[in-house]
Every structure is written in C-alpha cells, then in structure tokens.
Amino acid sequence: MNEKIDQIRLLLTTLENELENDQGKEFSKNFNVLELPSIVSSIVDFLHPLLTQYEISIYWYLFNKSIVKTGEQYARASTRSMSSIAKSTFKTSAGLSCQGTQKSINSMIEKEVLSSVGDTTKAGTLYKVCIPDEIPICKELMKAQILEEEQSINLETELDFYNIAENRLKIFERDGYKCHYCIKQLTRFSASLDHIQPVSKGGDNSFSNLITACLHCNSERGNKPVMDYVISRAERKQTTLFEE
Numbered sequence: 001m002n003e004k005i006d007q008i009r010l011l012l013t014t015l016e017n018e019l020e021n022d023q024g025k026e027f028s029k030n031f032n033v034l035e036l037p038s039i040v041s042s043i044v045d046f047l048h049p050l051l052t053q054y055e056i057s058i059y060w061y062l063f064n065k066s067i068v069k070t071g072e073q074y075a076r077a078s079t080r081s082m083s084s085i086a087k088s089t090f091k092t093s094a095g096l097s098c099q100g101t102q103k104s105i106n107s108m109i110e111k112e113v114l115s116s117v118g119d120t121t122k123a124g125t126l127y128k129v130c131i132p133d134e135i136p137i138c139k140e141l142m143k144a145q146i147l148e149e150e151q152s153i154n155l156e157t158e159l160d161f162y163n164i165a166e167n168r169l170k171i172f173e174r175d176g177y178k179c180h181y182c183i184k185q186l187t188r189f190s191a192s193l194d195h196i197q198p199v200s201k202g203g204d205n206s207f208s209n210l211i212t213a214c215l216h217c218n219s220e221r222g223n224k225p226v227m228d229y230v231i232s233r234a235e236r237k238q239t240t241l242f243e244e
C-alpha cells in the first residue's frame with residue numbers, strides 16, 4: 001500500500017515539474033514598440049556592465065532578430081552567423097572563431113541572459129533572449145542601485161540645518177533673511193528657524209522643512225499648520241482694516 005502511495009507521489013511530482021517546464025516554455029511576451037526605449041536603456045545600464053564586448057555584440061544581434069523584428073523573445077541563429085556578426089562589429093578576427101562565439105554564448109546561458117530552447121536545426125539553435133527584468137544578475141544590480149539612491153536621499157534628510165550653525169545660515173540666506181510670515185527684514189541675530197512640519201508631528205531638520213521667521217511670528221504660530229496660521233494672520237489684518 002505504502003509503495004503505491006509513494007509511486008503516486010513520484011508521478012505527481014514528475015507531473016508538476018513537467019507542468020512548470022511547459023509554463024516556462026509557453027511564457028512568451030509580445031513586446032510593444034513603446035516598451036523598446038525603456039528596455040534598451042535597461043540593457044545599457046544593467047546588462048552591459050556584466051557582459052564582455054563579444055557577448056554584447058551577440059546579444060544585440062539576437063535582440064534585433066527577436067524582440068525588435070518579431071516582438072517575441074525567440075530567435076534562431078547559428079554559431080557561424082553570430083561569429084561573422086561579431087567579426088564585422090570588431091573588424092578583427094581575434095577570439096571570434098566559431099569556438100570563441102560558442103564560448104560567449106555558453107557564458108551568457110550560464111548568466112541566464114540567454115537560454116537555448118529545444119532543438120538545433122540547420123538554421124541554428126532557438127534561443128530565448130531575456131531582458132534585464134528577467135535576468136537574476138541584472139535584478140541584483142538594479143536592487144543595488146535603488147538601495148544606493150535611497151541611501152543618498154537619507155543622507156540629505158539626515159543633514160541637520162537646525163542645530164549646525166553654518167547650516168542655519170544657509171536657510172537664512174536662501175530666504176534673504178526675511179520672515180516668511182510678516183516679510184520683516186531680519187539679521188542673523190534676529191532671525192529664527194521655523195519648522196514647516198513641527199518636530200512634534202514628525203518634522204525633521206532638513207533644508208526643505210525649515211523657513212526663516214522672526215521670533216514674534218515663530219512663537220505666535222507655535223505648532224499650528226502653516227496654512228492655518230497664514231490665513232488667521234490675513235483675517236486679522238482684514239478686521240483691523242475695517243476697524244480703522
């Protein structure tokens with residue numbers, strides 16, 4: 001009994017694996033002309049740094065034969081045709097024998113940039129040309145770049161323009177030493193810094209969250225939202241005009 005169950009399990013696993021493989025083969029994205037510029041730019045940014053010059057020339061040859069010409073990711077090509085394209089690109093024969101070309105192709109298959117799909121005929125082997133979004137090593141590079149960008153943004157917001165004296169002056173200079181609310185001309189001694197988003201509400205000491213204010217306006221505003229304070233000032237001005 002147990003043996004039979006084991007056999008069934010084995011069959012199921014094989015079936016599952018076959019299904020997965022079939023789905024992989026069936027995956028064929030039809031590319032749209034509008035997507036091309038962003039794909040090309042991601043290839044230049046994230047694939048070029050990971051390939052040799054020979055691999056790049058072969059990749060573009062297959063890319064043109066597949067995605068550009070048919071909108072599909074599959075192209076059939078022979079090692080001989082790829083070898084001659086690489087030769088004409090570099091105007092030299094060094095290292096571009098059929099053997100060298102095959103080595104470049106194998107290296108790209110290893111990097112999961114290309115995969116050979118099934119049979120080889122007289123016309124060559126059918127390759128699937130992957131785009132950076134699908135290539136593991138490109139995805140890693142993309143992730144690293146996003147992380148780097150995030151870190152540089154964090155660094156900017158971490159810069160303290162409130163507690164560091166020379167940074168405070170940068171805000172005053174940006175605002176021309178004028179109070180943001182009453183437009184009074186101030187000096188470096190009478191000017192103060194006001195947080196647009198109060199610290200108590202999560203505001204930081206970044207360049208964009210600080211404005212110049214006179215001490216009077218600064219303390220009168222307190223923790224009120226900037227717009228509320230500006231409106232209440234304008235209303236007060238109107239009523240005093242009426243009273244006059």
Ligand SMILES: [Zn+2]
Nearest residue numbers: 179182214217
């Ligand atoms: Zn003021």
